[in-house]
Amino acid sequence: MSVLHNEIYEQPSAIKNAIEQNQVAIAALVAAIRRKEVRYVVLAARGTSDNAAIYAKYLFQIVCGIPVALAAPAVHTLFDAVVNYKDALVIGISQSGAGEDINEVVTQAKRSGALTAAITNTADSALAGIADHVLHCDAGVEKAVAATKTYTSTLAIIAALAAAWSGDSALGEKLARVDAVAQAALQVEERVRVLAQTLIHAERLLTVARGLHLATAIEAALKIAETTSSPTQSFSSADLLHGPIASVAVRTPCLLFLPRGETAQVMNQVGEKLQDRGARVLRFAFDAEPDSASCVPLTDPGTELLSPIVDILPAQLLAYHVTVARGLDPDNPLGLSKVTITR
Amino acid sequence: MSVLHNEIYEQPSAIKNAIEQNQVAIAALVAAIRRKEVRYVVLAARGTSDNAAIYAKYLFQIVCGIPVALAAPAVHTLFDAVVNYKDALVIGISQSGAGEDINEVVTQAKRSGALTAAITNTADSALAGIADHVLHCDAGVEKAVAATKTYTSTLAIIAALAAAWSGDSALGEKLARVDAVAQAALQVEERVRVLAQTLIHAERLLTVARGLHLATAIEAALKIAETTSSPTQSFSSADLLHGPIASVAVRTPCLLFLPRGETAQVMNQVGEKLQDRGARVLRFAFDAEPDSASCVPLTDPGTELLSPIVDILPAQLLAYHVTVARGLDPDNPLGLSKVTITR
Numbered sequence: 001m002s003v004l005h006n007e008i009y010e011q012p013s014a015i016k017n018a019i020e021q022n023q024v025a026i027a028a029l030v031a032a033i034r035r036k037e038v039r040y041v042v043l044a045a046r047g048t049s050d051n052a053a054i055y056a057k058y059l060f061q062i063v064c065g066i067p068v069a070l071a072a073p074a075v076h077t078l079f080d081a082v083v084n085y086k087d088a089l090v091i092g093i094s095q096s097g098a099g100e101d102i103n104e105v106v107t108q109a110k111r112s113g114a115l116t117a118a119i120t121n122t123a124d125s126a127l128a129g130i131a132d133h134v135l136h137c138d139a140g141v142e143k144a145v146a147a148t149k150t151y152t153s154t155l156a157i158i159a160a161l162a163a164a165w166s167g168d169s170a171l172g173e174k175l176a177r178v179d180a181v182a183q184a185a186l187q188v189e190e191r192v193r194v195l196a197q198t199l200i201h202a203e204r205l206l207t208v209a210r211g212l213h214l215a216t217a218i219e220a221a222l223k224i225a226e227t228t229s230s231p232t233q234s235f236s237s238a239d240l241l242h243g244p245i246a247s248v249a250v251r252t253p254c255l256l257f258l259p260r261g262e263t264a265q266v267m268n269q270v271g272e273k274l275q276d277r278g279a280r281v282l283r284f285a286f287d288a289e290p291d292s293a294s295c296v297p298l299t300d301p302g303t304e305l306l307s308p309i310v311d312i313l314p315a316q317l318l319a320y321h322v323t324v325a326r327g328l329d330p331d332n333p334l335g336l337s338k339v340t341i342t343r
Numbered sequence: 344m345s346v347l348h349n350e351i352y353e354q355p356s357a358i359k360n361a362i363e364q365n366q367v368a369i370a371a372l373v374a375a376i377r378r379k380e381v382r383y384v385v386l387a388a389r390g391t392s393d394n395a396a397i398y399a400k401y402l403f404q405i406v407c408g409i410p411v412a413l414a415a416p417a418v419h420t421l422f423d424a425v426v427n428y429k430d431a432l433v434i435g436i437s438q439s440g441a442g443e444d445i446n447e448v449v450t451q452a453k454r455s456g457a458l459t460a461a462i463t464n465t466a467d468s469a470l471a472g473i474a475d476h477v478l479h480c481d482a483g484v485e486k487a488v489a490a491t492k493t494y495t496s497t498l499a500i501i502a503a504l505a506a507a508w509s510g511d512s513a514l515g516e517k518l519a520r521v522d523a524v525a526q527a528a529l530q531v532e533e534r535v536r537v538l539a540q541t542l543i544h545a546e547r548l549l550t551v552a553r554g555l556h557l558a559t560a561i562e563a564a565l566k567i568a569e570t571t572s573s574p575t576q577s578f579s580s581a582d583l584l585h586g587p588i589a590s591v592a593v594r595t596p597c598l599l600f601l602p603r604g605e606t607a608q609v610m611n612q613v614g615e616k617l618q619d620r621g622a623r624v625l626r627f628a629f630d631a632e633p634d635s636a637s638c639v640p641l642t643d644p645g646t647e648l649l650s651p652i653v654d655i656l657p658a659q660l661l662a663y664h665v666t667v668a669r670g671l672d673p674d675n676p677l678g679l680s681k682v683t684i685t686r
Contacts, residue, residue, distance in 0.1 A: 039382055039383070039427075039430050040382070040383050040410070040412065040430075040431075042410055046581065046582065046585050047582070047585030047586055048585075048586075050582070050585075057415060058415055058417070058418055058422075061415060061418040061424050061426050062418050062422045062424040065424060065425050065426050065427050066426065066427065067383070067385055067412055067426055067427070067428055067431060068412060068415075069383065069410055069411060069412030069413075070412075070413070072400060072401055072404060072411075072554070073581075074401070074553060074554030074555070074579075074581070074606075075401055075404040075405050075554070075555075078553070078554050078605045078606060078609070079401075079405045079554060079555065079605055081404050081405040081408060082408050083404050083408050083409065083410055084382075084408050084409065084410070085410055087382050087383075087430065088383075088410060101581070203546075204547070204574060210417060210421070211415070211417035211418070211421050211422060212417070212418075212422065222586050222587070225586060225587050225589060225590040226586045226587075226589050226590075228590075229589050229590050229592075230590055231547060231574075231576070231590045231591075231592070232590065233574065233576050236417075238389065238416075238417070238444070239389065239390070239393070242389050242390030242391075242393075243390055243391075243565050243568060243569045244565070244568050244569075246568060246569050246572050246676050247568040247569075247571075247572050247573055247574045247575065248574075249572075249574070262421045262422055263417075263421060266421070333589050
């Protein structure tokens with residue numbers, strides 16, 4: 001088995017560990033948030049970590065009622081902007097903690113008086129050294145180039161922070177059991193493997209989700225692009241209808257995420273529109289038909305607020321199986337390295 | 344000639360008019376911003392207007408030093424979030440002013456005590472009725488489904504607001520002359536038409552830019568997708584290197600935007616990496632070689648802060664000419680309508 005496959009299966013325990021290991025650090029961060037009267041949150045991240053930030057963007061707004069911005073690091077690294085972050089909680093997310101541009105945002109934020117935090121898998125990284133508070137994924141070294149366990153352990157930390165910050169104890173209790181749901185989510189592997197065989201010759205793949213679940217669609221598309229070297233593209237169902245649907249050709253595989261919850265209705269409407277255009281609609285869905293070759297069942301963590309932590313797992317398995325089915329090496333994507341430094 | 348082509352050519356006068364007509368309204372908005380001590384900005388938009396918001400996200404941070412968030416309307420419309428926007432300036436951007444989700448964000452923001460504004464081409468729209476301040480594009484009715492003059496007049500209003508808010512009079516003076524630069528930008532049409540012939544059979548096209556110019560890449564990709572019905576995808580050069588470059592196949596046309604300024608160096612590096620992978624690199628560049636069939640010259644508005652207002656024009660012409668070269672109707676993209684309502 002490949003390193004990537006092993007790391008996909010390490011996720012239930014990595015999620016459980018990340019939640020348990022960060023209880024004290026999260027309590028300290030929440031106390032600091034309350035002392036400071038934080039008015040808004042800024043998240044700085046790249047790549048897979050940026051997809052985790054998209055989950056946080058939705059979750060913090062829904063659960064904590066706080067506005068959230070995604071940083072644009074280039075304003076500092078290329079345009080020398082001096083931004084006043086003094087009322088913000090600024091969180092840098094990076095598994096390596098080595099991204100110069102992310103570290104520059106957190107440094108600037110700290111200088112202008114923001115409360116700063118890091119979510120990282122490298123406790124002695126530059127990022128951890130800069131931030132006031134460090135939330136450590138503690139997922140062990142991630143050897144595969146395509147990130148998996150650092151993504152889901154980051155999501156788990158984000159959910160734990162949202163639960164503690166908002167005082168939503170029901171959310172916290174469901175989160176404490178989410179590792180078992182993640183374990184159950186991996187049991188669809190054989191259905192995913194069969195589906196992957198039908199995508200061997202797909203030249204392009206779209207992923208679609210809405211709202212809170214957008215992170216899942218974007219991260220799924222990134223995983224598939226990284227490992228299979230095929231073009232993928234992800235859309236919010238709302239944005240897809242604002243133009244890009246015009247470019248969806250007949251037979252294009254479109255992977256829709258339909259977890260149990262508020263987005264199912266609009267997602268089903270988008271599925272119908274895509275089918276009307278002749279696209280091949282695949283569904284990762286809570287209510288997947290048992291025998292359909294184009295559906296894979298999603299697990300239910302008891303609240304859709306936590307669905308992104310578990311829904312990505314079958315998509316990671318899909319990326320793995322399409323890659324293997326094409327005779328490629330899932331551990332060594334063409335032309336990629338584990339740490340990407342951008343200015 | 345098509346409606347789309349006519350509207351592309353209306354832009355220099357639409358830009359000039361939008362700047363002139365909004366001087367009083369912008370002065371009033373800036374006075375309100377100062378009174379309120381706005382701490383951050385939230386922008387709510389969809390489709391082409393969302394691409395204008397991306398320009399604003401960079402420009403307000405660089406010029407005004409204020410953090411900027413892009414709203415996630417679904418947190419309100421699907422997840423019933425109650426977000427506290429009281430220290431924010433919240434701007435809804437919509438040419439029609441009819442998007443229910445955008446209007447919901449502005450309504451919620453107003454309720455929680457935010458200062459609100461609208462940028463719209465429909466002075467009597469629902470959005471204009473909700474917002475405290477209305478900045479009217481006044482670009483005349485836009486008949487083509489693919490938005491052009493409402494995009495650039497919105498960018499011009501954003502730049503005028505940034506100049507007035509920051510008190511950057513040099514920026515304001517250059518903005519007052521940007522319509523002439525836009526006029527000059529249209530003079531590359533014949534070179535664009537020739538380039539378009541080489542893209543008739545392209546199955547996929549990527550656009551790439553960095554930082555402030557990302558809006559140009561994203562909007563160019565959207566225009567080409569809308570009118571030609573071909574898949575396009577846009578990337579920040581930084582994000583492209585974080586994984587998706589693995590999926591760029593040999594001969595894929597990649598359109599790079601290289602205006603004069605801070606991003607040219609990193610963009611040239613990305614161009615080399617794409618060429619190493621065998622991609623077909625096309626450049627819209629300030630320093631385009633005079634006779635190269637793969638380059639189109641960009642005009643220089645005297646500061647790259649204004650480049651996005653003029654750099655999109657040759658890209659709109661490219662979308663038009665690829666569409667015509669393929670025998671398609673640029674005024675009636677397949678399966679799209681002018682106003683898209685999302686919940």
